[in-house]
Amino acid sequence: MILESYNNQEKYLVSIDCAIFGYHEGELKLLLFQREKEPEKGKWSLIGGWVNPDESAEEAATRVLQHLTGLHDIFLEQVSTFSKPNRDPGGRVISVVFYALIVIDGERMKLSSEFGAEWWPVKSLPTLIFDHQQMFEMSLERLRQKANYHLVGRELLPETFTITQLRNLYNSIFSKDFDPGNFRKKVLSFGVLDRLDTKDTSVSKKGAYYYKFNEQKLNESEN
Amino acid sequence: MILESYNNQEKYLVSIDCAIFGYHEGELKLLLFQREKEPEKGKWSLIGGWVNPDESAEEAATRVLQHLTGLHDIFLEQVSTFSKPNRDPGGRVISVVFYALIVIDGERMKLSSEFGAEWWPVKSLPTLIFDHQQMFEMSLERLRQKANYHLVGRELLPETFTITQLRNLYNSIFSKDFDPGNFRKKVLSFGVLDRLDTKDTSVSKKGAYYYKFNEQKLNESEN
């Protein structure tokens, strides 16, 4: 902005909303809150919060996520800003939208009891409030773009996993079935996975090797 | 956002900043204003403006662009939102950044005299205020992404142009030299250009055919 009449200008509430993706039981899931008041009581919303005076939007999103999940170093990326004058019936609120990726483990499944948040499969979401459906769709699109050029397994899978698990994650993100052979070839060509000596024999007699991300190679490849 | 204490929250000024790209004399250019007051007097800034109460950020950017250029239907895309608490020394201002593409013709070159705006080659920009350098860099990156998948000639070139002109535009956007033969093949494979009967003989004895975008095919290809 060029300096000009800062004082006569209207100010607005600024919030963040976050599409939090997780992966559980072979499905990509989204963390949602159920709204308890009118209007739109009973509908669901993304996780949100206000931007405080001492914070950037990124810092606000990080704070909200840490408070909710207890996790630090959550992967977070800005998606877009929603600013239609009447998008929120409660007042003029401009919302900066992010998406986040987190590993759903036992701890993270308890979010429901603590905060009333619930994981929903992205394939069958409930009705969302305001413009949150569009926020979700743009976030998923961004996640797909990200997953095209980088392996997103580290943010969504447990520390060790099989190629098949990784492929199922990708199947779930893109809603299609990747060819097992081609997927393996492609994924290993990134050169950022280390094969362990242990195998998962729960699904095949032969057994599938476990892999884990090599942090050093990840950094080198600017993943 | 979930409804919660709208009233106790701090409000902020919200602005838009716009990286306006144009193409002139074989160079990609950026439209800038020179700042007339301290702090940072003499440095240059992107084109900006406030978001009014009855506008979305997109509408604000469109209004500012129309007022500045007289053009309607300008190509505009949201890049990112900048929100660090102290990014603007004049006060807490959250800025939604866009990039725009416009055809520089005679009319558009007069911007300087009317508004004090000047076109700068992106290869040699002056020092920009605040975080505007970063805004520009993100905008150029977005433009490159866009140009990878879609022909951006319609937004930056005159109505008719030769393949060589289009290639020079791309050379300028990506700061590299595309192979003439390969570029031609690739560009025509999009199937959205119509060849005219007229030729440009100013640069070659043989003459290069003029082309124009076929709007219908453009729409079909979701360009």
Added chain:
DNA sequence: ATATATAAAAGTATAGGTTACTTTTAATAG
């Protein structure tokens, strides 16, 4: 009138990557 020079336009050959599909492998279960 013919030759020359220019860059457009078309063509070619190689390499690399994607895709669909087949074969082999390892280990368990009957």
Added chain:
DNA sequence: CTATTAAAAGTAACCTATACTTTTATATAT
């Protein structure tokens, strides 16, 4: 020890990107 399972490896066809070469059309010079 044979059958079964999915992992893992391999293959062939196809498509695209890239570097490079050849042909074409025409204004200008001789």
